[in-house]
Amino acid sequence: MFLICGEALFDLFLEDETSPAAMDFAARAGGSPFNVAIGMRRLTAEAGLMTAISTDMMGARLAAILRTESVNDAYLVRTDRMTTLSVVGLDTDGVPAYSFYSAGSADTGLRPEDVPTLGPEVTGLHLGSYSIAVPPVADALAALVGRAGDRFISLDPNVRPTVEPDMAVWRRRVEVLLPDVDLLKSSSEELEMLYPDLSPSVFALRCIEQGVEMVVVTDGGEAARAWTTTGVEASVVPPRVDVVDTVGAGDTFQAALLYRLAATGDPYAAIAKMTVAEVRELLQFCAGAAAVTCTRRGADLPRLSELSHLQER
Numbered sequence: 001m002f003l004i005c006g007e008a009l010f011d012l013f014l015e016d017e018t019s020p021a022a023m024d025f026a027a028r029a030g031g032s033p034f035n036v037a038i039g040m041r042r043l044t045a046e047a048g049l050m051t052a053i054s055t056d057m058m059g060a061r062l063a064a065i066l067r068t069e070s071v072n073d074a075y076l077v078r079t080d081r082m083t084t085l086s087v088v089g090l091d092t093d094g095v096p097a098y099s100f101y102s103a104g105s106a107d108t109g110l111r112p113e114d115v116p117t118l119g120p121e122v123t124g125l126h127l128g129s130y131s132i133a134v135p136p137v138a139d140a141l142a143a144l145v146g147r148a149g150d151r152f153i154s155l156d157p158n159v160r161p162t163v164e165p166d167m168a169v170w171r172r173r174v175e176v177l178l179p180d181v182d183l184l185k186s187s188s189e190e191l192e193m194l195y196p197d198l199s200p201s202v203f204a205l206r207c208i209e210q211g212v213e214m215v216v217v218t219d220g221g222e223a224a225r226a227w228t229t230t231g232v233e234a235s236v237v238p239p240r241v242d243v244v245d246t247v248g249a250g251d252t253f254q255a256a257l258l259y260r261l262a263a264t265g266d267p268y269a270a271i272a273k274m275t276v277a278e279v280r281e282l283l284q285f286c287a288g289a290a291a292v293t294c295t296r297r298g299a300d301l302p303r304l305s306e307l308s309h310l311q312e313r
Contacts, residue, residue: 001046002124002154002258003075005141006033006131007107008051008062009084011098011247013298027058028298029065030086031107032129032158032251038069039255039301043289045262048072048122050144051131052114054106058083077114081106088247096247100130100163110137115144118151124267126258128156130163133173142173145180152267154183156254159190167193182268183261184212185254188219200225201233213271216283218253218290220246224283228271234279238287241295248299249290255301256286285310 012025033049040047049066053059053076062083066073084105089097102108108131125148131137132155145153157174164170171194178184184207188200195203204215204227216226221243225235260282264270274282288310292302 001048001072001121002040002126002262003048003050003072003118003122004033004037004040004126005050005144006127006129006137007031007084008034008049008053009086009100009102009105009107010058010062011086011088011298013088013090025087029062030248030299031084032156033126033131034062034066035248035251035299035301036126036128036255036258037066037071039252040259040262041069041071042301042303043255043259043307044304045259046072047258048075050075050077050115052077052079052081052106052110052137054083055080056083059106074119075116077110077116079106079109081109084108090245090247096245098160098162100160102130102134102163107131108134108137110140112136112140112143115140118144118148122151124152124154124258124262126154126156126254127177128254129158130160132157132177133160133164133170138173142176145177148180152183152261153177153181154185154254154258155181156185156250157190157194158250159193161193170194178207178210178212181207181211182213183216183257183271184214185216185218185257187250188217191217201227213268216257218250218287224253224287226279226283228274228279230272230274232274232276232279234276234283236280236283236287239291241291243294244297246294247297248293248301251299252293252301253286253290256289257282260285
């Protein structure tokens with residue numbers, strides 16, 4: 001089982017403004033790790049979520065959604081701190097901008113001593129988004145990775161400058177984790193914020209020099225590229241779709257990536273044996289899954305049955 005570690009929250013989408021004093025919002029459960037865990041289960045992979053969940057009304061709803069989606073909840077930590085809220089605005093291309101209300105919230109307040117001991121059923125960990133940058137939860141997750149043993153470690157920085165605007169903080173946090181990371185996925189936009197002087201290929205090779213097995217960099221609808229420790233490099237162009245919004249697209253790509261690697265039974269061996277054609281096929285599957293999410297509102301990740309057109313091989 002992959003244990004997805006990080007935040008769980010509610011996104012508030014502005015629906016209507018009837019007057020300067022009134023705004024109507026649509027609330028949808030979210031948070032990158034929350035989405036990835038659900039996305040993996042929808043693809044039939046075994047996945048659990050490790051986060052602090054509030055006992056408030058919204059926290060109860062988050063927990064209920066996880067149960068409905070059959071996400072393993074054995075590693076949830078209950079707290080009376082409030083649920084994080086994220087207000088989401090969309091530009092004309094459906095690209096989201098987030099404002100987070102997370103100070104002292106449930107997920108950001110997770111401490112190292114709160115983290116449960118990992119059981120043998122946990123074979124891999126995935127971390128990402130503001131949970132890797134904001135203390136004390138960032139310290140808790142760093143400590144968890146430090147005692148993960150030989151478990152496969154995946155990281156998606158998923159930079160959120162409205163939560164932590166200092167890119168030096170994000171870089172330090174990523175670089176502390178990097179020696180233990182086996183799979184790193186990022187977007188070109190995030191790399192531009194984190195390492196503006198490095199091209200994606202130079203960044204990828206530097207990560208591989210530090211022991212990362214595979215690096216994947218996405219660029220919206222333009223390209224998805226991957227590099228492996230064996231010297232394989234491949235890229236694909238994502239399929240063109242009518243975009244409603246891109247909320248959850250990156251999480252879908254990540255969930256699909258982990259699903260395919262977990263299905264091999266040994267992600268380390270699978271990456272080591274991948275040819276250029278196999279890496280390209282992997283990227284096509286992940287990009288195709290993300291494209292499905294882009295055709296609908298919010299982080300509504302696809303089920304495996306919706307991706308039959310990507311699995312003819």
